[in-house]
Amino acid sequence: MIYNKHNTTKQPIPNEPRASARAELRTHKNLQAPNGLVLRNMLFAIFLSSAFLCLLTPKTYAGGFDHAFQTAQQRAVKLYGLGAGQQVGYGTGIIASEDGYIVTVLSLIISGDRIRAVTANGQRFEAELIKRDTDQQLALLKLKWPDDADASTKNKPIGPLPHYDFSCQELPSESCHHPLLPGDWIVSAGNPFKIADGAEQMSLAHGVFSARTRLDARRRSKDFRYTGDVLLIDAITSNPGSPGSVMVNLQGELVGMIGRLVISNRTHTHLNYAIPYDVLADFYLQATQASPDGTRELITKPVVEPFDPGIRISHTGFRTVLPFVDRVVRNSPAKRAGLRKDDLILSVNDHEVSDVSEFDKRIKARDPAESIELIIRRKRSILTIHIEPPEAKTQP
Amino acid sequence: MNPRTILILLLLISCQSPSAYADAQKKADDDTALLMATQQTFRNVAASMKSYLVRIDTVGGTQPGAQLNLDNDDIKKGKRRLQNPFRDTLGSGFVIADGPATGIVYSRDGYILTSSFNFAREPALISVTLPDGRRLAADLVARDHVRKLALLKVDADGLPLPTWRRDEDVQVGEWAIALGLGFGGREPSVTVGVISAKNRMQGNAIQTDAKLSPANYGGPVCDVFGRVIGIAVPMAQRAGELAGVDMYDCGVGFLVPESRIKLIVPQLMAGVSFQRGWLGIQVRSVPGVGVVVQSIADPSPMRDAGVLPGDIIEAINGSNLRNYADLAKQIYMIPAGQDLQIRLSRDGGAIELAVPLASAESLGSLPEAEEPFDPSVPVEENTPDDQEEPTPPAPD
Amino acid sequence: MTRFSRIDLSPLLLTLVVLYVCSTTSLFADTTVQPSSPLVHVPDVVLEAQRQRIQVVNRVTPSVVAIYNNEQRGGGSGVLIDENGFGLTNYHVVASMLGSRSGFGGLSDGQRYDLHVLGIDPIGDVAMFQLTGRDTFPLSPLGDSGQVRVGDTALALGNPFSLTEDENPSLTLGLVTGVHRYQWGVKGNLTYSDCIQIDAPINPGNSGGPLFNENGEVIGINGRISINTRGRFNVGFGYAITSNQIRRFMPLLRAGGLAQHGSFEATVQEDRQVVVIDEIRSAGPAYEAGLRRGDRIVAIGTTPITSSNHFVSLLGTYPGYWNLLIDFERNGRPGRTVVPLRPVAPHMQRAYFPDGQANGREVDRVIWAFRKAVGVKAAGTVATKYQWHACRTYDESMRSTWKTLDAYDAQATNEGALLLQEYDEEGQPARLMEVDAAEIQVLNHDGRRSQDIRSFERRVLSVLHLVYQRLFQSADSLNPMALYHDGANVGYRFDDGSESPVDMFFTDEFAATEIVSSEVEELISPLEKGAVVRLAFDTKTHELRRAVIWHDQAGTLGTMHFSNYQLVAGVRLPHTIHVRGQGYRFDDSMSDWKVLP
Numbered sequence A: 001m002i003y004n005k006h007n008t009t010k011q012p013i014p015n016e017p018r019a020s021a022r023a024e025l026r027t028h029k030n031l032q033a034p035n036g037l038v039l040r041n042m043l044f045a046i047f048l049s050s051a052f053l054c055l056l057t058p059k060t061y062a063g064g065f066d067h068a069f070q071t072a073q074q075r076a077v078k079l080y081g082l083g084a085g086q087q088v089g090y091g092t093g094i095i096a097s098e099d100g101y102i103v104t105v106l107s108l109i110i111s112g113d114r115i116r117a118v119t120a121n122g123q124r125f126e127a128e129l130i131k132r133d134t135d136q137q138l139a140l141l142k143l144k145w146p147d148d149a150d151a152s153t154k155n156k157p158i159g160p161l162p163h164y165d166f167s168c169q170e171l172p173s174e175s176c177h178h179p180l181l182p183g184d185w186i187v188s189a190g191n192p193f194k195i196a197d198g199a200e201q202m203s204l205a206h207g208v209f210s211a212r213t214r215l216d217a218r219r220r221s222k223d224f225r226y227t228g229d230v231l232l233i234d235a236i237t238s239n240p241g242s243p244g245s246v247m248v249n250l251q252g253e254l255v256g257m258i259g260r261l262v263i264s265n266r267t268h269t270h271l272n273y274a275i276p277y278d279v280l281a282d283f284y285l286q287a288t289q290a291s292p293d294g295t296r297e298l299i300t301k302p303v304v305e306p307f308d309p310g311i312r313i314s315h316t317g318f319r320t321v322l323p324f325v326d327r328v329v330r331n332s333p334a335k336r337a338g339l340r341k342d343d344l345i346l347s348v349n350d351h352e353v354s355d356v357s358e359f360d361k362r363i364k365a366r367d368p369a370e371s372i373e374l375i376i377r378r379k380r381s382i383l384t385i386h387i388e389p390p391e392a393k394t395q396p
Numbered sequence B: 001m002n003p004r005t006i007l008i009l010l011l012l013i014s015c016q017s018p019s020a021y022a023d024a025q026k027k028a029d030d031d032t033a034l035l036m037a038t039q040q041t042f043r044n045v046a047a048s049m050k051s052y053l054v055r056i057d058t059v060g061g062t063q064p065g066a067q068l069n070l071d072n073d074d075i076k077k078g079k080r081r082l083q084n085p086f087r088d089t090l091g092s093g094f095v096i097a098d099g100p101a102t103g104i105v106y107s108r109d110g111y112i113l114t115s116s117f118n119f120a121r122e123p124a125l126i127s128v129t130l131p132d133g134r135r136l137a138a139d140l141v142a143r144d145h146v147r148k149l150a151l152l153k154v155d156a157d158g159l160p161l162p163t164w165r166r167d168e169d170v171q172v173g174e175w176a177i178a179l180g181l182g183f184g185g186r187e188p189s190v191t192v193g194v195i196s197a198k199n200r201m202q203g204n205a206i207q208t209d210a211k212l213s214p215a216n217y218g219g220p221v222c223d224v225f226g227r228v229i230g231i232a233v234p235m236a237q238r239a240g241e242l243a244g245v246d247m248y249d250c251g252v253g254f255l256v257p258e259s260r261i262k263l264i265v266p267q268l269m270a271g272v273s274f275q276r277g278w279l280g281i282q283v284r285s286v287p288g289v290g291v292v293v294q295s296i297a298d299p300s301p302m303r304d305a306g307v308l309p310g311d312i313i314e315a316i317n318g319s320n321l322r323n324y325a326d327l328a329k330q331i332y333m334i335p336a337g338q339d340l341q342i343r344l345s346r347d348g349g350a351i352e353l354a355v356p357l358a359s360a361e362s363l364g365s366l367p368e369a370e371e372p373f374d375p376s377v378p379v380e381e382n383t384p385d386d387q388e389e390p391t392p393p394a395p396d
Numbered sequence C: 001m002t003r004f005s006r007i008d009l010s011p012l013l014l015t016l017v018v019l020y021v022c023s024t025t026s027l028f029a030d031t032t033v034q035p036s037s038p039l040v041h042v043p044d045v046v047l048e049a050q051r052q053r054i055q056v057v058n059r060v061t062p063s064v065v066a067i068y069n070n071e072q073r074g075g076g077s078g079v080l081i082d083e084n085g086f087g088l089t090n091y092h093v094v095a096s097m098l099g100s101r102s103g104f105g106g107l108s109d110g111q112r113y114d115l116h117v118l119g120i121d122p123i124g125d126v127a128m129f130q131l132t133g134r135d136t137f138p139l140s141p142l143g144d145s146g147q148v149r150v151g152d153t154a155l156a157l158g159n160p161f162s163l164t165e166d167e168n169p170s171l172t173l174g175l176v177t178g179v180h181r182y183q184w185g186v187k188g189n190l191t192y193s194d195c196i197q198i199d200a201p202i203n204p205g206n207s208g209g210p211l212f213n214e215n216g217e218v219i220g221i222n223g224r225i226s227i228n229t230r231g232r233f234n235v236g237f238g239y240a241i242t243s244n245q246i247r248r249f250m251p252l253l254r255a256g257g258l259a260q261h262g263s264f265e266a267t268v269q270e271d272r273q274v275v276v277i278d279e280i281r282s283a284g285p286a287y288e289a290g291l292r293r294g295d296r297i298v299a300i301g302t303t304p305i306t307s308s309n310h311f312v313s314l315l316g317t318y319p320g321y322w323n324l325l326i327d328f329e330r331n332g333r334p335g336r337t338v339v340p341l342r343p344v345a346p347h348m349q350r351a352y353f354p355d356g357q358a359n360g361r362e363v364d365r366v367i368w369a370f371r372k373a374v375g376v377k378a379a380g381t382v383a384t385k386y387q388w389h390a391c392r393t394y395d396e397s398m399r400s401t402w403k404t405l406d407a408y409d410a411q412a413t414n415e416g417a418l419l420l421q422e423y424d425e426e427g428q429p430a431r432l433m434e435v436d437a438a439e440i441q442v443l444n445h446d447g448r449r450s451q452d453i454r455s456f457e458r459r460v461l462s463v464l465h466l467v468y469q470r471l472f473q474s475a476d477s478l479n480p481m482a483l484y485h486d487g488a489n490v491g492y493r494f495d496d497g498s499e500s501p502v503d504m505f506f507t508d509e510f511a512a513t514e515i516v517s518s519e520v521e522e523l524i525s526p527l528e529k530g531a532v533v534r535l536a537f538d539t540k541t542h543e544l545r546r547a548v549i550w551h552d553q554a555g556t557l558g559t560m561h562f563s564n565y566q567l568v569a570g571v572r573l574p575h576t577i578h579v580r581g582q583g584y585r586f587d588d589s590m591s592d593w594k595v596l597p
Helices: A023-036 A042-059 A066-074 A277-289 A356-365 A390-394 B003-015 B018-049 B258-269 B324-331 C011-026 C044-063 C091-097 C243-254 C308-315 C356-374 C455-471
Strands: A002-005 A076-082 A088-095 A101-105 A115-118 A124-133 A138-144 A185-190 A203-214 A217-219 A229-233 A246-248 A254-258 A273-276 A344-348 A372-378 A381-387 B053-059 B101-105 B111-115 B125-129 B135-144 B149-154 B175-180 B189-200 B205-208 B220-222 B228-233 B253-257 B281-286 B290-296 B312-316 B339-346 B349-356 B379-382 C064-068 C074-080 C086-089 C102-106 C112-121 C126-132 C153-158 C170-183 C192-198 C210-212 C218-227 C238-242 C261-263 C266-271 C274-280 C296-300 C323-330 C333-340 C342-344 C385-394 C407-412 C418-423 C429-435 C440-443 C484-494 C515-528 C531-538 C544-551 C555-568 C571-581 C584-596
Touching: A066 A076, A066 A185, A066 A246, A066 B018, A076 A101, A088 A254, A101 A254, A101 A277, A115 A138, A124 A277, A138 A277, A185 A229, A185 A254, A185 B018, A254 A277, A273 A277, A344 A356, B018 B175, B018 B189, B018 B220, B018 C044, B053 B111, B111 B228, B111 B258, B125 B149, B135 B258, B149 B258, B175 B228, B175 B253, B189 B253, B205 B228, B228 B258, B253 B258, B281 B324, B290 B324, B312 B324, C044 C064, C044 C153, C044 C170, C044 C210, C064 C086, C064 C112, C064 C153, C074 C091, C074 C153, C074 C210, C074 C218, C086 C218, C086 C243, C091 C102, C091 C112, C091 C126, C102 C126, C112 C243, C126 C243, C153 C192, C153 C218, C170 C238, C170 C308, C192 C218, C192 C308, C218 C243, C238 C243, C243 C356, C243 C484, C266 C308, C274 C296, C274 C308, C296 C308, C323 C484, C356 C484, C356 C515, C356 C531, C356 C571, C407 C455, C418 C455, C429 C455, C440 C455, C455 C515, C455 C531, C455 C544, C455 C555, C455 C571, C484 C531, C515 C544, C555 C584
Parallel strands: A002 C218
Antiparallel strands: A076 A088, A076 A115, A088 A101, A101 A138, A115 A124, A124 A138, A185 A203, A185 A246, A203 A229, A203 B189, A203 C170, A229 A273, A246 A254, A254 A273, A344 A372, A372 A381, B053 B101, B053 B125, B101 B111, B111 B149, B125 B135, B135 B149, B175 B189, B175 B220, B189 B205, B189 C170, B205 B253, B220 B228, B228 B253, B281 B290, B281 B379, B290 B312, B312 B339, B339 B349, C064 C074, C064 C102, C074 C086, C086 C126, C102 C112, C112 C126, C153 C170, C153 C210, C170 C192, C192 C238, C210 C218, C218 C238, C261 C342, C266 C274, C296 C323, C323 C333, C385 C407, C385 C584, C407 C418, C418 C429, C429 C440, C484 C515, C515 C531, C531 C544, C544 C555, C555 C571, C571 C584
């Protein structure tokens, strides 16, 4: 077996513009040809378009996974930027607007002075960091081209930039796509291991959607900041360059973006997951609508919020579930107070809780500044636990 | 040429391809329809299996013997050889999950089948959340450390039972859908692959390329009809409770099929646990000669049976041995206590013996090589290594 | 119910359907006594697709090989592609077995067969082997990897982690996740050019195993993966060498040879969306084929070039000596030429000794197929000796540079020599030449020995001798020819019925002309110091099509095309030879054949 180690491939990153003669482009030009004729020869025009369809069919197979992948890979960019040591960092981003907004993950490659993006047709652009959100580990970039740029000299996108629309919020579901169910196919397009270069097609990855769950993970020894929902998948995406990849369903609709490389605190495995569309859309809208105050930081969480005691209780099942502690977040107030996994919580601040939903309600309804008093059962003993807010920690 | 001529020309050209166009379109539509129907099937299987999956939480059940992280720097530096983890005699570098585990209802009266992976130690407390949401205390009835199964019992009745698939009918290439609750949440996570091979691990396992991991060990692997083909377990051709876990998403996973479960579970129900069996000998493979006994543990069943250093082990249970790998393959899946039919060759004469495999604890130490040592030939052992097989602590 | 309207339902499907029906009806029974749950409804299309996949897997599984070394240790996988037990694997699987050239190959019947390593391609990471011990072996057909698209189903079979205990392979399923990929090699070896990227899990031990399309055709050989820091196992990135690349190397590998890849001896760069020649070596094959700096490369081997990476990647899939068809553009005018690629020897740790026995077998196969096709009788029969007259016509543009003869009489002698009597423009006898395997003697018209012969003439005469005196004779004269099988190549001619070869440089006037390519196998024979003749036999018609005079340093010195096969006393002999070389172009037309007693 031959192995490619991702950090030893010395593939140069060409700086010159790459070939960009795309089939798509040719189609575009061809379809412009009959413009002068349509008024006089409507019938011919109809025939003509069908003729072109016939001619183009062999190249535009859109069955199976092809449609989803082609849709996705045309709306993604290969990103290059700061890397570890002498290496060029690489990743992937999602094109979010025709004027060149890019949504991607917050990572090393976008923290350098120079970020470069290559579109599906091989065009290369400089990109600029617009906003970053450290809590959600997301970033918004924008492709740059001069005001007087001209598509013919290729310093401006040739034709409209294909993109995913993050602004459709009017649908009843939480996002614009068909909601995913466990077992649904997912297709991802990205640039893991920077296998593709220039106009070369990105790498396809496919699998099924496994489950939607809250992320409880770490990077190296630190807990990962993002603790919101993620879409678990069974395609292997925990690879260098994958974060920021477009993830779509079989219809080619954007359902998420591959997240950063993390290890699950529950299973200790590398997680293959995507940040759901709704989280991305919220981020995109806030980041694009944020007042241009010069700062690149985007705070999506409220500044004042009740402290998280660090108690994790799962909501398995459909009926009454006793509030057993499933996990106590490391270094959390509850951990410091001595709460342990599998303690059974009997009351919160003198309010008896008989199931998980009551416990949730009591924890949410408490005064943010106050400490929490729990009565628990551990094996055969009943104990009282005082959970102090994080500020109290510094006092002697 | 006037435009009309061009149009007619184009039409003429296009007329050749309508049928090709229709064919290509039909193929594309059919391919997409098939994928849609397939994902609907996966959804249905996941939904139907929800009624049989239980979530298992333990206190103290998953403390590993050796604390090593998969991100360990040693692995990065290549010090640990993971070249062939299914043969690797090193201990596993894996932290056992501390999240919930998955089990499946095995009998109406509350027997729950899961993987012994979740019970590296006998836990102080086991809680089982039934499909209907009830959370009950469970007893660990018995474990099979060879097939990595564990049987639990909860006090319940009238539980719904899944349909099992006879493994004679299982075909290589058919869909294999794995389900688990290891990531928490109410919905099982879904992973899809195909049956890769049957008759692996001495007939103890079916192989699949579905991504089996701590998130679904102990859970079912189903066919498209929602019938259980087997229970997902970590397995490797080496000792240790965690052997094979580090390979969680490499596309080589194992499940114990129905036929084996049918044989094992009645014994587990009777409280019989299975330990890995050992010959207690040191051997070397001599090309052209075979497997030569180098030294024999004292005491050990092999010593009791009168095996001498220099004997050549020609066959075990009727299978001829060519080298150590063959020997290992023959015995690693046979639990302690079971007899082996061994054919030896001594000074040209054949000797037939029936020798029981020993448990690790019952073996004595291995004397220095009793046979002239040839440094050019690697010595291989089939003796227990304390680091690999953590001795379970006494129950509470 | 449409479920029963199908007539081709397999027994399996029927069983499943029956089971399904049983379980649905049982829903209405008392659920407390029903031992198991209702089954999921599965649409027919899903079952049918699964049934087809299982069928394909069952069909191809017997051809998959688990490869073991002499110590019976597992190393890799392979696939049989021929009923005589010929199989493909990776070079890196058999690299450690080259000392003895032997090992074992396990098949799904549970048996391990003797395995003999044939030729190797270290640069392309391919090797060929042969299993013995059965009359016929199961095989899988080689597919057309040019049809492979991203998103296609990919089935990988092999022996990951040497898991098999009964020699049955493991199946892993995935998709083609990239095509035209390029993966760098080590010191030029193990380079995966224009390869297929897949997400079917590939692990150690899968090396050399086949990649199948959904029809069960071998579209590649799996041999390489990308890994991250977690370990040496699958993370969703496998790479397979394409079947179309392998096909070009296969005849040489069967013949036990050491494959060389081709070099263009020019570099390209991308300039405004097009790929142009950047630097070109003046003595290199590209230059000699007429290409110049600044020419735009439009297509190679009729595949349109999209980027300089694409060009480099595609070029890596061609063997040395290959006649690569190049479409180019110069100042906006289209052109076409054929570049015989210069061979590049692989870097080897230890010297490689070709398999002489395997080579002899392949030479025999080619020669006897040729002899059968043209009607030469089998060994042991009396050789036929010919006499004929030939007229030589010169390309007018070349005529001024030199000219020797206008016609000649030729005669194959019983002593194994070829006698040629030349005539000049007036029909007067000129030189008399006696050609045999060792030397050429020239006599002037006055009967005195002469040195008046050009080096290219010597070579042409030697080839004429080789072909007309020896190749068309019976088997008795075969051995001294010292033939050596040197793999596959390709030949081109115009599709206008004429047999004109097009192997030389030509430009715009021919660019639009349809040309036909044909596959050939080449046998080489030494001519003189540093030069060999490469005889090309058509793989379909088995006729001799071409003889290329190749010099170690200078490359192609000349090409002779044999065409216009006509019957002479039961044997089909070529009546026209087009000779092309550096500075000369002429055609010989042969007539007045006589068979000598």
